[in-house]
Amino acid sequence: MARPLTAHINLAAIKHNYDLAKKLQPKAKAFAVVKANAYGHGAVQVAQYLDETVDAFAVAAIEEALELREANVQSPILLLEGVFEASEWQVCEDFNFWVAVENDTQLEGFLAANIKLGKIFLKIDSGMHRLGVEPNNVAPYIDKLVSSENLGELVLMTHFSSADDLASSATPEQLTIFNQARSQFPDLETSVANSAATLKWALPEGGxxxxxxxxxxxSPFDDISAQTLGLKPAMTLTSKVISLRDIADGEAVGYARAYVAQGQSRIATVAVGYGDGYPRMADHQTPVLVNQNVCYISGRVSMDMITLDVTSLPYTQVGDDVLLWGEGNPVEVVAAHSSTIAYELVTRMTGRAKRQYHK
Ligand SMILES: Cc1ncc(COP(=O)(O)O)c(C=O)c1O
Known part of the structure; x- marks a missing residue:
């Protein structure tokens, strides 16, 4: 017997979603971004499955890239934040990593390291103001990099702050700044689009x-569902009812007695909690499916358990199937009821929920 919490990972859905990205931008090559353990889905398993499909993988830093090489992943891997220490340059050459360069230390570090790299992605700060070279200071970086005999190809890159907001002027403004910065270097390839930009913005072709x-x-958008975008959910988090009780009108449930029964009520306890990554902030309208029927969180989320009001589902029994998010119950909806975003929910899933991979 084991605790019944399981994150089912549909690898074929991830491939479907990657193929959709390529279909939407048919002239572009596409990274599969698998940083942060593939957003909680398991970087090794996801990358091994996609290795023959993708043009390249992207991760945040060298530790994540090494984990993939140790798992025999062959595709090129880009370090989106570049290197943090001078000693990493040699490792990048040894393991054939591509590297972002976004500041002076990294530029000088690469030039001093005297190692060969297939590609460097020079990051330009077009308005996000988090990483990147000042747009009016790009030329000296490019000059130094293209004159290095150790570099195969230079790609110019930027990152959008607000591509998920289709009404915002930030994305066209950033594109204008980026295009101005690269206007003297029209032959260099570019990389600008995250998911939201890939799905909905008019982009320069290629790159x-x-x-x-x-x-x-x-879905990266608040008001467009993943289904509408043609995306298939990759993580379905399931558990089971582990206890049931009837409580009288006015009785309360759980810590701080935060949920008070309106009439005679049936309460189901389910094996999942914030110790697994389920959000403690989930409110009393957060949907959960029991045997595919919707009911709602009642009471505070505890470390290992949640409680549901299943009064409207009178046939509920101990051992019944519970679907917390995924197929049929979008994680975006659960996130919206928990004052966060779906990125956070899937990424912060702990190792306590066993992962089961389905092809
Ligand atoms: C530089 C960079 N590119 C691409 C991505 C992927 O973004 P998204 O998950 O919104 O598609 C990220 C994620 O944060 C990023 O930092």
Whole structure:
């Protein structure tokens, strides 16, 4: 017997979503962004499955890239934040990593390291103001990099702050700034698009897109569902009812007695909690499916358990199937009821929920 909490990972759905990204930007090459353990889905399993499909993988940092090489992943891997220490440059050459360069230390580090790299992605700060070279200071970086005999190809890259907001002027403004910065270097390839930009913005053709969240079947937009976008959810989190009780009108459930029964009520306890990554902030309208029927969280989420009001589902029994998010109950909806975003929910799933991979 084991605790019945399981994150089912549909690898074929991830491939479907990657293929959709390529279909939407047919002239572009596409990274599969698998940082943060493939947004909680298991970087090794996802990358091994996609290795022969993708143009390249992207991760945040060298540890994540090494984990993939140790698992025999062969595709090129880009370090989206570049290197953090000078000693990493040699490792990048040894393991054939591509590297982002976004500041002076990284530029000088690469030039001093005297190692060969297939590609460097020079990141330009077009308005996000988090990483990247000042747009009016791009030329000296490019000059130094293209004159290095150790570099195969230079790609110019930027990242959008607000591509998920289709009404915002930020994305066209950032594109204008990026295009101005690269206007003297029209022959260099570019990389600008995350999932939201891949799905909905008019982009320069070609180059490299960098879809992340959409690969996992999650919509980056508040008001457009994943289903409408043609995405298939990759993670379905399931558990089981482990206890049942009837309580009288006015009785309360759980910590701080936060849920008070309106009439005679049936309460089901389910094996999942914030110790697994289920959000403690989930409110009393957060949907949960019991035997595919919707009911709602009642009471505070505890470390290992949640409680549901199943009064409207009178045939509920101990051992019944519970679907917390995924197929039929979008994680985006659960996130909206928990004052967060779906990115956070899937990424912070702990190892306590066993992962089961389905092809
Ligand atoms: C530089 C960069 N590119 C691409 C992505 C993928 O973004 P998304 O998951 O929104 O597609 C990220 C994610 O944060 C990123 O930092």
């Amino acid at each position: 490299w897109i960098r879809p992340g969240i959409m690969l996992y079947g999650i």
